[in-house]
Amino acid sequence: MSDTMTAPHSVRVDLGDRSYDILIGAGLLSKAGDYLKPLVRQPRVFVLTDGSVGGLYAGALETSLRDAGLTMRLKAVSDGEQSKSWQTLGEVLDWLLMEGAGRDDVLVALGGGIVGDLTGLAASLMKRGMTFVQIPTTLLAQVDSSVGGKTAVNAPQGKNLIGAFYQPDLVLADTTVLSTLPERERRAGYAEIVKYALIDDPDFFDWLEVNGERVLALEEDAIAHAVAVSCSAKARIVSEDERESGVRALLNLGHTFGHALEAANGFKSSLLHGEAVGTGMALALRYSVRKGLMNGQDAERASALLEKSGLVTHLNRLPGGPYPADALAEAMKQDKKGRAGRVPLILARGLGRAFIQPDADLSDVRTFLEEEIQQG
Template identity: 80%
Template structure:
């Protein structure tokens, strides 16, 4: 069997009978079969990937599975947000059924957040639930979307509106896989790492100010540490609130603004999810400062951390624009918890002091966005 370094970190997501481990370290794909084999009842594994990721890593995964006496059955979807759709979900389910997959089979997501969300939702629907495993290949997926069981596809009305809560049985976060990730995708994932610091970990924020460049440059020690801290933060919150009825909403810091930006952009590749979140977090912090909730200097400090890494935070410089305030407000009205011109926002009383504002006034938010469009 191919040798590899042991996982540098193991993070446990405690959810009773649905608890699972996140293994984090370099070289895990080479021994993925060893980790997956205990979950398998038949000597086969179904794998969903996209054309790009499959070209890099499907062969490596197949070899690892074969070393565990498991056969791989592979389907690749087209790369990009267009595959996170009801139509492609149907194609995946048809494929699984035609291959004779059952509830006792394992479905593996080999890819980024799009593949992971699509795979998780397909697994939740397949004969009312089959086991699935996440092998996230982007930094964003390793620290966010592969953990916590939120699965979804997009609708014309907005992002992630068709979905379910369905936990994986295992997450293998091989940090070595990020070496093939374009810099832009790497930075998009870094935005989600910063999010955990801004929610409730000011010490992690200080650490990122010192070590952020090492993370985005893929220094393996710094990268594994940042991924592990992020996953522990998410695991802690998910364990308290699996179905987002309370504290888990904090994980949406920057996302209400970010999803509106993506919707206004038509979910095109000119604006990546992490890029939208970086701008969205900046907007949330500046709005908090405008409301007198936090110091403007702290909001500027967070913006500087994101900009130093190479992320764009200002609306008028954001790729894929323009982003008129009325279009953003209209998109925010689609928020799943919004009502009567008010939406929940995650705001902050300082760095690492995020909180849930349940009923932000969209008219006031619209005025704020107009101001932000003028900010230099």
């Protein structure tokens, strides 16, 4: 994290007067104060993190802020999905109010997707909106959840059912911090990288077949390229469809199945979001084959890429099971756009040729899931 670090990649999310930059590269945390200072109206920054990330990186962030003439006010929530709750959201808002935070203050998310989602929703609600900055510390957050403004907490009925669209003002994706990420978390984030290739970038899929191991090993050029391509893909889609009324739904490839898997698992740590999405993408592609939309060879090639990274593509081998077809179908009913026994799915006609199927027959999907379980 030296002063001579190479210039970061920059990706613009074009949303008119709410446009913002995603900066990607090694060593950005050490310069966070310089990047945040133009956003600050008072010489202080509020930071929300969790216990694990705070122990690793809150000190470095505080030093960077202090060097820029800013003070840090920090709150750490508990690690894990249980913090994405209505109760924790209330605790965060109480903290901000007690600290005297206002609309002209900056609230920073220092952590993974859970912290980012929670922080963004809190920022959207705090006096009807305060400045919000993402400093994602997991691979999954850097390539997906920190970009695009979808913020939420979970409900007993399902994942991300209480939320809002609220864009950050800046995203700082420091690839150096990924070195402390457990291997399992890296694989979970890698699933979201594969997603962008499967949506509409077959050339990126080819690149991942050759360079995926280098990405997972965090080789600097490979990880920076993978994160930049992923963020560029998401930025382009978000700029076109901020509130998911059309093409943005493509970003849900694997997520309808994945969210159902997480709900059936009770959102426990035995199944990570990226692991569920990896399996969900494989299921979506095999369901596409079953419906005669794509050939089995392409689906097998995608599964092979996921399996090579250590992800699981079959229900019976997925951690945290079993995952009964009825439980998965019941969870899929909670989809925010589902109705009358039908559910939207992202399917594919080939690698990099995903499309939106707005009204898949849930009973047919249940039959498919039963077949998947029987086949093992």
